[in-house]
């Protein structure tokens with residue numbers, strides 16, 4: 860499944876399940892999930908929390924009509940070309 864297809868499916872589910880959620884609400888949930896990821900232990904828990912973060916990103920992108928797949932590809936090229944001094948993105 861392409862990223863764009865997954866974004867569409869997640870956004871459709873999210874819109875039905877959380878119809879009142881704003882972009883800010885989704886971003887706040889994503890931050891909560893990042894904090895859960897930060898304190899996760901073991902591969903299974905880390906993968907699960909990372910999936911939660913990505914699913915929030917997919918919901919945010921899909922509900923906002925953003926082309927996340929293209930943005931990922933173009934931003935990755937930008938990051939690869941950037942001179943880094945101890946940090947990335």
Ligand SMILES: [Mg+2]
Nearest residue numbers: 892895908911
């Ligand atoms: Mg979680």
